[in-house]
Amino acid sequence: MASRLLGLPKVQVALKGMLLLGLGIFLLTRFTTGTLNFYISSRFDWLTVAAIMGLLVVAGSYRYLLREDEEGSAGPDDSVAEGAGGGGPAAGEDDHDHSHRLGWSGLVLISLPIVLGILVPPRPLGVAALQNREISAGALDSVLPAAVRSSRVQESSERTILDWVLAFHEGERPAETDTADVIGFVYLDDASEEGQFTLTRFVVGCCAADAMAVGLPVNLAAGLPSEEELAEGQWVRVVGQFTTPAGSALPVLMAEQLETVPEPNQPYLYP
Amino acid sequence: MSQTSPLPQAVAERIGSRWFGRPRWGVAAFLVFALVVVLASSLNTPQARFFATERFQTFVTIFLSLFIEAAPFLLAGSIVSGIIAVYVNQDMVERYIPDHPLLAALAGAGLGFVFPVCECGVVPVTRRLYGKGLPLPVGIAFLLAAPVINPVVIFSTYAAFGWGPVLWGRVAFSMLVAFTVGLIFHLARPREILLPETLTGASSSDHCDDHSHDHDHDHDHDHDHDHDHSHDHDHSHDHSSAQPRVWQALAMAGDDFLDMGRFLIAGALLAAMMQTVVPQSTLLAIGQGPIVSVFVMMATAFVLSVCSTVDAFIALAFSGAFTTGSLFGFLVFGPMVDIKSSLLFLGVFRRRTVLYLILLPMALVAVIGVFWNVQVGV
Numbered sequence: 176m177a178s179r180l181l182g183l184p185k186v187q188v189a190l191k192g193m194l195l196l197g198l199g200i201f202l203l204t205r206f207t208t209g210t211l212n213f214y215i216s217s218r219f220d221w222l223t224v225a226a227i228m229g230l231l232v233v234a235g236s237y238r239y240l241l242r243e244d245e246e247g248s249a250g251p252d253d254s255v256a257e258g259a260g261g262g263g264p265a266a267g268e269d270d271h272d273h274s275h276r277l278g279w280s281g282l283v284l285i286s287l288p289i290v291l292g293i294l295v296p297p298r299p300l301g302v303a304a305l306q307n308r309e310i311s312a313g314a315l316d317s318v319l320p321a322a323v324r325s326s327r328v329q330e331s332s333e334r335t336i337l338d339w340v341l342a343f344h345e346g347e348r349p350a351e352t353d354t355a356d357v358i359g360f361v362y363l364d365d366a367s368e369e370g371q372f373t374l375t376r377f378v379v380g381c382c383a384a385d386a387m388a389v390g391l392p393v394n395l396a397a398g399l400p401s402e403e404e405l406a407e408g409q410w411v412r413v414v415g416q417f418t419t420p421a422g423s424a425l426p427v428l429m430a431e432q433l434e435t436v437p438e439p440n441q442p443y444l445y446p
Numbered sequence: 447m448s449q450t451s452p453l454p455q456a457v458a459e460r461i462g463s464r465w466f467g468r469p470r471w472g473v474a475a476f477l478v479f480a481l482v483v484v485l486a487s488s489l490n491t492p493q494a495r496f497f498a499t500e501r502f503q504t505f506v507t508i509f510l511s512l513f514i515e516a517a518p519f520l521l522a523g524s525i526v527s528g529i530i531a532v533y534v535n536q537d538m539v540e541r542y543i544p545d546h547p548l549l550a551a552l553a554g555a556g557l558g559f560v561f562p563v564c565e566c567g568v569v570p571v572t573r574r575l576y577g578k579g580l581p582l583p584v585g586i587a588f589l590l591a592a593p594v595i596n597p598v599v600i601f602s603t604y605a606a607f608g609w610g611p612v613l614w615g616r617v618a619f620s621m622l623v624a625f626t627v628g629l630i631f632h633l634a635r636p637r638e639i640l641l642p643e644t645l646t647g648a649s650s651s652d653h654c655d656d657h658s659h660d661h662d663h664d665h666d667h668d669h670d671h672d673h674d675h676s677h678d679h680d681h682s683h684d685h686s687s688a689q690p691r692v693w694q695a696l697a698m699a700g701d702d703f704l705d706m707g708r709f710l711i712a713g714a715l716l717a718a719m720m721q722t723v724v725p726q727s728t729l730l731a732i733g734q735g736p737i738v739s740v741f742v743m744m745a746t747a748f749v750l751s752v753c754s755t756v757d758a759f760i761a762l763a764f765s766g767a768f769t770t771g772s773l774f775g776f777l778v779f780g781p782m783v784d785i786k787s788s789l790l791f792l793g794v795f796r797r798r799t800v801l802y803l804i805l806l807p808m809a810l811v812a813v814i815g816v817f818w819n820v821q822v823g824v
Contacts, residue, residue, distance in 0.1 A: 195700050202514065214511035226518035236696035277704060284708045288513050295506045303500030383511035384721060385752045385760050
């Protein structure tokens with residue numbers, strides 16, 4: 176019965192139109208609520224805008240088909256043959272003949288982004304994503320895109336975690352006067368020493384699927400909350416200067432100020 | 447067609463009609479089941495439960511990011527496909543595509559410059575062109591080469607690696623592999639390779655009973671395959687002039703998008719699952735040798751399923767630790783075949799063909815990568 180209903184040409188046309196419209200509206204909500212960049216690099220925002228418009232226009236084109244069906248109602252060998260084929264009892268077999276027929280599984284799959292998007296509140300990648308990622312947090316020997324280098328900010332207080340990590344990777348060592356002012360989330364690395372945590376951010380080239388983590392080791396000065404008081408994943412702003420401890424090749428950020436900040440609208444850094 | 451068949455036709459047909467349809471409940475149920483098992487297996491302690499929800503959140507974010515990133519490209523490919531459906535007829539395809547198999551495969555490998563589409567957009571375009579009678583080798587070569595052989599991807603590779611062996615090697619080897627695989631498929635018959643619905647509307651000499659039905663908008667032409675081809679693909683709603691052709695093209699684009707979208711979404715689900723569950727470092731820790739590293743990077747590319755427009759930047763992250771040959775594994779094999787695109791292939795080809803389309807490029811790229819590591823060693 177259900178598959179018969181789904182097989183009706185008019186239902187098919189209406190469903191397809193609705194699905195496309197739904198996907199368009201889903202993307203639109205992500206765009207208007209500013210959560211789009213939890214998923215993709217802001218460089219590609221315009222693509223999503225184009226896709227929203229495209230989906231709405233394509234969805235609109237189905238209205239023509241619907242209207243045609245009502246008016247023309249009918250090329251006798253048209254909708255009749257279709258109705259018999261698509262809605263017949265042997266619908267399972269017929270699936271293979273109607274390449275564009277939308278079955279129940281197709282319906283479920285296509286609506287999955289919308290359903291998951293509604294049920295699961297949008298959140299950027301966080302600590303959990305670090306668990307099984309190639310973590311270049313702290314370990315600076317990971318190579319990052321060459322294209323990045325040109326776009327690096329030189330003013331020390333404006334540098335992001337990525338800028339610092341790249342600079343260190345290239346062999347640059349911070350001057351005494353360099354003051355870092357960086358935002359990231361707290362990651363308590365198992366390997367880190369006492370009074371230390373890794374200030375981390377994700378670098379996204381295209382979408383969250385290609386995210387890489389970069390991080391700076393941060394030492395907490397006396398008077399600041401200890402790393403145990405900091406919740407993992409908490410976004411913080413750290414101001415301080417770098418020192419290179421004896422025996423370590425990598426500079427450590429000595430936090431002089433530390434304050435919790437809300438999650439930024441652009442949670443990722445872009446190369 | 448004068449092509450000979452390597453497969454017993456009756457067998458291929460029987461299997462094809464039975465099992466080699468499109469994924470339906472089976473795949474959907476499998477995905478859900480696998481997800482539940484994976485999540486349930488790590489729910490022993492409250493902390494594990496917390497991490498399970500966190501991981502699920504990560505999974506959803508990666509899934510949606512893959513979908514949101516790929517959707518515009520798939521839509522663009524679908525719209526091109528819809529325009530081809532309405533405005534391009536079989537004569538044009540036959541006129542511009544060379545007959546000779548070598549030239550045809552070569553043309554297919556270079557077609558990406560004409561239709562600059564990435565790995566998601568290329569699939570609906572290829573499917574539509576097959577419906578217009580595109581020879582098998584051309585389509586296969588196009589499908590495999592286009593994600594790399596197009597201006598955008600070549601530029602992003604240049605941006606990441608500059609002029610050097612990685613850039614020209616990527617382009618040359620992609621052409622080579624696509625050309626070779628396309629040529630191999632010259633030996634096969636379209637109806638053994640393609641899904642019946644892909645073939646619908648193919649030339650009358652190829653006509654078989656499989657396409658006695660066509661899709662929703664196209665079905666009143668099944669019986670007149672002998673008339674002038676330029677009318678072969680007219681839309682069934684043509685009889686009413688009220689609907690401009692552009693709307694037909696768009697509605698067909700919508701059909702294509704939903705058709706292919708299922709595979710994209712299934713692929714994004716799988717890729718997101720793998721990314722959430724399999725630690726990247728596991729793969730990378732396995733092997734560094736000249737041979738193993740190639741396979742490891744190919745596996746990484748398959749699992750990550752990132753778009754070919756940015757994979758050069760990902761490869762760069764590995765370039766310090768990995769051999770150049772293994773980078774070719776990542777940069778040549780990845781755009782051709784990954785979880786996402788092999789699921790998309792299922793919407794065009796029979797399942798056995800999809801297997802060939804995964805294994806043949808894999809074997810060729812592995813040979814190239816290992817050869818490079820052993821002989822050239824840069």
